[in-house]
Amino acid sequence: MKNLFRLLYRYHVVFLFLVLEALSLSMVVTYNNYQRAAFFDSSNFISGTLFETFSSLWQIFDFKQVNVKMAEENAVLRAALQERYLKSNPGNYHASDSIYLPRIAKDSSLKAVYRFTTARVVNNSINQQHNFITLNKGWHDGVKANMGVIANGQVVGLVFKVSENFSTVISLLNIQWKISAKIKRNDYFGSLSWNGRDYRRVQLNEIPYHVPVQNGDTVVTTGYSSSFPEGMVIGTISDFSIGTGSNFYKIEVMLAADFKKLVIVGLVENKQMNEIKQLESLNNNGN
Amino acid sequence: MVINLLKYSLIFVVSVLLQVLIFNNILILRMIAPFFYILFILLLPFDTPRALLLFLSFLLGLLIDVFTNTPGVHASASLMIGFLRPGVLRLISPREMLDSVLAPRVENMGLNWFAGYATFMVVIHHFFLFFIEAFTFNDFLITLIRIVLSSVLSIVLIVLSQFLIFRK
Numbered sequence: 001m002k003n004l005f006r007l008l009y010r011y012h013v014v015f016l017f018l019v020l021e022a023l024s025l026s027m028v029v030t031y032n033n034y035q036r037a038a039f040f041d042s043s044n045f046i047s048g049t050l051f052e053t054f055s056s057l058w059q060i061f062d063f064k065q066v067n068v069k070m071a072e073e074n075a076v077l078r079a080a081l082q083e084r085y086l087k088s089n090p091g092n093y094h095a096s097d098s099i100y101l102p103r104i105a106k107d108s109s110l111k112a113v114y115r116f117t118t119a120r121v122v123n124n125s126i127n128q129q130h131n132f133i134t135l136n137k138g139w140h141d142g143v144k145a146n147m148g149v150i151a152n153g154q155v156v157g158l159v160f161k162v163s164e165n166f167s168t169v170i171s172l173l174n175i176q177w178k179i180s181a182k183i184k185r186n187d188y189f190g191s192l193s194w195n196g197r198d199y200r201r202v203q204l205n206e207i208p209y210h211v212p213v214q215n216g217d218t219v220v221t222t223g224y225s226s227s228f229p230e231g232m233v234i235g236t237i238s239d240f241s242i243g244t245g246s247n248f249y250k251i252e253v254m255l256a257a258d259f260k261k262l263v264i265v266g267l268v269e270n271k272q273m274n275e276i277k278q279l280e281s282l283n284n285n286g287n
Numbered sequence: 288m289v290i291n292l293l294k295y296s297l298i299f300v301v302s303v304l305l306q307v308l309i310f311n312n313i314l315i316l317r318m319i320a321p322f323f324y325i326l327f328i329l330l331l332p333f334d335t336p337r338a339l340l341l342f343l344s345f346l347l348g349l350l351i352d353v354f355t356n357t358p359g360v361h362a363s364a365s366l367m368i369g370f371l372r373p374g375v376l377r378l379i380s381p382r383e384m385l386d387s388v389l390a391p392r393v394e395n396m397g398l399n400w401f402a403g404y405a406t407f408m409v410v411i412h413h414f415f416l417f418f419i420e421a422f423t424f425n426d427f428l429i430t431l432i433r434i435v436l437s438s439v440l441s442i443v444l445i446v447l448s449q450f451l452i453f454r455k
Contacts, residue, residue: 027359
């Protein structure tokens with residue numbers, strides 16, 4: 001004990017320095033937002049980088065297929081763009097891209113509400129009850145929480161946490177997540193969730209049994225959640241039955257997106273999300 | 288003794304006020320900012336107990352942090368030079384010289400010595416400050432440029448102050 005005190009006294013300057021320095025550095029990390037984010041993200045960054053390196057190795061084998069899929073998606077988008085243009089400007093069609101694109105942008109009724117970007121999947125799981133996907137883009141690239149995630153125009157999930165260079169996505173295959181969805185043919189909507197059993201099938205609930213339902217009906221997003229535009233494909237109805245003692249169908253939906261082969265995904269940003277959320281929060285406060 | 292206490296209290300207050308009221312508003316090319324306040328640490332007498340030196344450095348930095356709303360950033364940087372000051376002094380001057388005079392002032396030690404001393408201390412301080420502020424070694428070169436340019440400005444201001452306000 002005596003020796004300890006002697007040691008403490010002899011090096012009291014060094015100890016004092018270390019204590020005060022630790023104190024001030026802990027203040028730095030605790031109270032300054034930027035440093036806090038940087039400090040806690042670095043662990044995220046390390047694991048993210050590891051994932052990214054490994055996944056890019058595996059994905060070399062998938063690229064050919066991905067290219068084909070993306071080309072298909074491009075074709076679909078082009079068609080949709082043209083269709084939309086023709087609808088808004090009947091009899092005013094110009095074949096040249098450079099002429100009609102700016103016009104669409106200027107037209108206020110067609111002001112782009114949704115913005116699309118792409119990201120690469122660096123980690124993905126389908127074998128748990130709470131599946132998450134990691135993407136190689138973070139707030140540095142403009143990714144925000146609650147952005148929708150799609151693959152080939154089909155719903156995949158919702159951005160959950162965002163760090164500087166990476167983001168995690170709640171997969172549709174997560175038993176805690178629900179999304180509102182509707183049957184494309186007749187516009188009846190219900191809530192879509194996963195029961196955690198089959199990674200290719202999710203369940204559509206709350207469709208009342210007077211609604212005509214057929215196997216093969218397409219299930220799409222409603223646009224109510226404001227993370228996705230209306231009408232993005234989720235899957236097709238593969239099976240349905242009337243639950244005992246219930247007024248609602250039990251509908252099995254075959255997912256359109258193949259969650260086992262996600263490589264490149266699209267991110268959907270609703271530019272009016274904040275406005276919508278603010279307005280809706282007024283409803284709750286009013287009560 | 289009492290006069291010394293008053294004198295250094297005055298230097299402390301003036302350093303903080305000058306930094307907070309004037310030099311904090313200077314930002315050239317969005318990256319060069321002078322940190323003048325460490326002048327107080329530079330001017331303390333040679334025989335200041337090291338523990339007291341640490342406490343005063345910490346207090347000074349913390350006070351600046353309060354005004355710039357960056358808890359801990361300035362405190363840790365000025366604590367660092369408070370800790371390293373005796374080492375720096377031993378490095379740049381012979382022991383007899385330190386024993387013969389009271390405080391590291393221009394009139395005691397000469398302009399060259401003081402400028403060298405200020406350069407050492409300012410560069411160490413700014414190095415710590417800017418890297419704690421940036422909190423990353425990405426953009427290392429940019430941080431380094433900020434350190435060098437800001438140091439030059441701080442050194443010039445600190446040396447100049449010796450001829451303008453702290454003459455006595």
